[in-house]
Amino acid sequence: MVRGKIQMKRIENAASRQVTFSKRRNGLLKKAYELSVLCDAEVAVLIFSQRGRLFEFSSNDMEKTIERYRRNAKDKVQADSVDTEQRIQQQISESTEMVKKIEQLKISQGKFLGQGLTSCSVEELQEIHNQLEKGLSNIKERKAELFKEKIEQLKAQERLLLEENASLRVKCGEKPWPHPTQQKEAVTYLSLNGKNSEVETELSIGLPEPKMHCL
Known part of the structure; x- marks a missing residue:
């Protein structure tokens, strides 16, 4: 069972x-x-x-075993205490080192902003100059990338608007525009022709006729 x-x-x-x-x-x-x-x-x-x-x-012997246990337990407590103290000292050392690094970073940041340069040597100033030039170059490259991405987005929006415009003209029974990719050129062409038609020109062939002055 x-x-x-x-x-x-x-x-x-x-x-x-x-x-x-x-x-x-x-x-x-x-x-x-x-x-x-x-x-x-x-x-x-x-x-x-x-x-x-x-x-x-x-x-x-039970008494000897208990005494052995007490010794080992005491040693373990002391070992744990030593380990704890070592860990605390290590953390203090790491914290101190971190504070030093933060101070160094603050000093370096101040130098990049033009502060505390009186104590810098020519070599240090040249190094700061090189780093600033490199940073500026990276900024310009990133700026150009963002402009390019924005232009592509605007072009895509333009294509969508032209396609929607052509679709609406067809729905309204009007003559459809050219292909969406050519619509912008057509609009520009019509705009320029409209402006040119409003300009009066005085062109003639031959010698100019003398103007009569009234006395």
């Missing part, structure tokens, strides 16, 4: 709890003995029942 999974909680029935304590206590002490023999380990187990009775097992 397969045993069901025991739920890990306090057994309410006192008699059942006492029976379970006795069985598991003996099993635990047996396992501790087997561990000490099979693995040549120093094992000590202390068990206090609900009524305060002591049950114990030790593969060596």
Whole structure:
């Protein structure tokens, strides 16, 4: 018969709890003995029942095992304390180094803004000049890229508007414009012709006629 999974909680029935304590206590002490023999380990187990009775097992002298435990526990606490102190010192050192780097960056930033240059040598000034030239070049390149992207966006919007205009003219029954890519040229052409027609010119062939002056 397969045993069901025991739920890990306090057994309410006192008699059942006492029976379970006795069985598991003996099993635990047996396992501790087997561990000490099979693995040549120093094992000590202390068990206090609900009524305060002591049950114990030790593969060596219990007092010596407890003293050994205390020494190791103390050493572990001291080691942890040393590790903590070292970590704190390391963090303090890293913080100090970071503050120094921030101060250096502030000084460098001030020099790029033209501040604190009196203490700079010719070589340092030349290096600052070169860095500024390089930065300005990068800015110009990026600016040109943005302008190019904006122009492309505007051209795309223009094409869409021309296509929508042509579609609306067809829906309204008017003569369609040329192909959307040629519509701009057509508009420009008509605009120029309209302006030229409004300009009066006085062109003639031959010698100019003398103008009569009234007396």
